[in-house]
Amino acid sequence: MAQEDLFKKLVAHCKEYGYVFPSSEIYDGFAAVYDYGQYGVELKNNIKKYWWDSMVLLHENIVGLDSAIFMHPTTWKASGHLDAFNDPLIDNRDSKKRYRADELIEEQLEKYEGKITREAEKARKRFGDAFDEQMFLDTNPRVLAIREKYDALHDRFVKALNETDLKELGQIIADEEIACPLSGSKNWTEVRQFNLMFSTELGSTAENTSRIYLRPETAQGIFVNYLNVQKSGRMKIPFGIAQVGKAFRNEIVARQFIFRMREFEQMEMQFFVPPGTELEWFEYWKSVRIKWFRTLGFGDDKYRFHDHEKLAHYANAASDIEYLFPFGFKEVEGIHSRTDYDLGRHQEFSGKKIQYYDQETGKSYVPYVVETSIGLDRTFLHVISAAYHEEDLIKEDGSSDSRVVMKLPPFLAPIKLAVFPLTRKDGLPEKARTIVEELRFDFNCQYEEKDSIGRRYRRQDAIGTPYCITVDHQTLKDDTVTVRYRDSMEQDRVQITELKQIIKDKVDISNLLKQL
Numbered sequence: 001m002a003q004e005d006l007f008k009k010l011v012a013h014c015k016e017y018g019y020v021f022p023s024s025e026i027y028d029g030f031a032a033v034y035d036y037g038q039y040g041v042e043l044k045n046n047i048k049k050y051w052w053d054s055m056v057l058l059h060e061n062i063v064g065l066d067s068a069i070f071m072h073p074t075t076w077k078a079s080g081h082l083d084a085f086n087d088p089l090i091d092n093r094d095s096k097k098r099y100r101a102d103e104l105i106e107e108q109l110e111k112y113e114g115k116i117t118r119e120a121e122k123a124r125k126r127f128g129d130a131f132d133e134q135m136f137l138d139t140n141p142r143v144l145a146i147r148e149k150y151d152a153l154h155d156r157f158v159k160a161l162n163e164t165d166l167k168e169l170g171q172i173i174a175d176e177e178i179a180c181p182l183s184g185s186k187n188w189t190e191v192r193q194f195n196l197m198f199s200t201e202l203g204s205t206a207e208n209t210s211r212i213y214l215r216p217e218t219a220q221g222i223f224v225n226y227l228n229v230q231k232s233g234r235m236k237i238p239f240g241i242a243q244v245g246k247a248f249r250n251e252i253v254a255r256q257f258i259f260r261m262r263e264f265e266q267m268e269m270q271f272f273v274p275p276g277t278e279l280e281w282f283e284y285w286k287s288v289r290i291k292w293f294r295t296l297g298f299g300d301d302k303y304r305f306h307d308h309e310k311l312a313h314y315a316n317a318a319s320d321i322e323y324l325f326p327f328g329f330k331e332v333e334g335i336h337s338r339t340d341y342d343l344g345r346h347q348e349f350s351g352k353k354i355q356y357y358d359q360e361t362g363k364s365y366v367p368y369v370v371e372t373s374i375g376l377d378r379t380f381l382h383v384i385s386a387a388y389h390e391e392d393l394i395k396e397d398g399s400s401d402s403r404v405v406m407k408l409p410p411f412l413a414p415i416k417l418a419v420f421p422l423t424r425k426d427g428l429p430e431k432a433r434t435i436v437e438e439l440r441f442d443f444n445c446q447y448e449e450k451d452s453i454g455r456r457y458r459r460q461d462a463i464g465t466p467y468c469i470t471v472d473h474q475t476l477k478d479d480t481v482t483v484r485y486r487d488s489m490e491q492d493r494v495q496i497t498e499l500k501q502i503i504k505d506k507v508d509i510s511n512l513l514k515q516l
C-alpha cells in the first residue's frame, strides 16, 4: 500500500479508536489543533513517563520544573524571539495558498535527489549484478549534471538563509521555476517574514494593558528559573532541569496531522555546563537521546541525525534526530548547543547576576547550555505510525481474514490487559470481574463481555492491548485462564496467580529504563 494511503488510514484509525480527534469537531474542526481521546491520553502519558524517568529518575543531576505558560513580556525580548522567531512566507496569487519559502526550496532539493536515485535504479536494472553504484554516481554524465544543479542551489539557499536574504529566497523560487503544488502556477508574491508567536492583552482597561505572549518553547521557563533551582537545590554544574509543557506557534503551514500543530507539547531539558565543554556535552546528549528512541524497538535504521545548516540565533551547534515517518525522514527532536546566549541575555535584560561560582577554581561564569528538545505530539505520531500494522491472516479452516493491530511496545500501550468471560452466564462474568478487581491496582485493565471472543480480540488488537485473558468453564474448576498475546496471537493456559508476573515482566517501564 502506498505510504500516503497508509497514513490516511492511520489518521482515520486514531479517530475511530479514541486516540486523536480533530479539535472542536462539531464545529467542523479547528486547523492544526487536535484533542487526545481516551486511549490517546494514556499513550501520551506513558511516553511522557518514559522521557521523564529517563531524565529525572536516571540522572542524579537532573531535576524537574513546571513553569507557567505566561511569562513576563521582556522574556521574549531577551530571548530574541520577538525579533528573530520568524518564518519566511510566500503566497501564490492564483491559488491564494501560503507557503514557507524555505520549504518550497527544500522540496526542490529533494526533487533533484530523487532524480539521481531514479537514474541509479534504472542503471541497476540495465546492468544487473555487474552494476557498481558508486562508480555510476561518480561518472555518469546525467547524474553529474543533476548533482551540479543540486550543489549550486544548495549553496545559494544556505547563504540566503544565513543572511536572512528574503529577496534572494524569492529569486531562487523564480529561477528554479518552482510552481504552487496546488495550482501549478508560478505567480508568487514577494517573500515576507512572519513572527510565529501568539500574543494577547493582559489587563482590564485600555490604559492598563500590556501585550503578552503564549510561550513558543518551554525552555525560557527553565532559563528564568536557573538561579532559583540552582540555589534551592544546591545544584553543582554540570546539572540539568527538565520540563514537560505546552508551547504555541502560529504555524502557517500546519499539516500532516499532529506533526505540525499550533498548540503542542514539548519535553525539554537544559543542561548547564562550564564554558568550553559544551561541544563534548552536545555529542554526549546526541548519543543518549538517539539510544532513547532506539530502545523503543522499532528498528535502529529508522532514525538518523541531521545537522543544521542554518543555526538558530542562539546556537553554536545543532542536530535533529529524524524518524522515518510514512512521509519521509522528519525531525522529532532537536539537540542544541545554546552557548551562554539565553542566560547572558536574561542577565542583561533583568539586571540580575546570573552566574555560577565554581568553588574549585574560585571563578564565576555564565553557564553554557546544551538542550534536548523533543516534541511529545510528534513522538506520539512516530510511535503510532511505527505501531500500525494491517495483517492478512489465514484462519484454521483455511479461509482468509485480516486485522489491524497496533504493535505498541507493551509499556506504552494504553490498556495492558483485557479480561473476557467466554459467555455471559454460568458465573463466568463474576469470575472475570474478580481478576480485573485484583489486577487494576497494577495495570490499566479493561473488562469486555460483548460480542464473540474473535471480535473482542480484534477490537483490543486495534487499540494495541498486549494481553487478552479469557475466563472459561475450566477456569471455574482449576483457576486457570488463557492468555492471548497480541503480536503472535498465540495462547497459553496459565494459573490466575501467575498473571501478574507474566504481564509485569513485559509492561514494567523499569525493564526498559535499565537498557538505557
Ligand code: GAP
Pocket: 216, 217, 218, 219, 249, 251, 258, 259, 260, 261, 262, 264, 265, 266, 268, 331, 332, 333, 334, 371, 373, 374, 375, 376, 377, 378, 379
Ligand atoms: N527549545 C528549542 C526548540 O523549541 P525546536 O526545534 O523549534 O526547538 C523542538 O522544537 C521540538 O518541538 C521539535 O523537534 C518538534 O518535535 C517539536 N515541535 C516544534 N514545533 C512543533 C509544532 N508546530 N508541532 C508539533 N511539534 C513541534
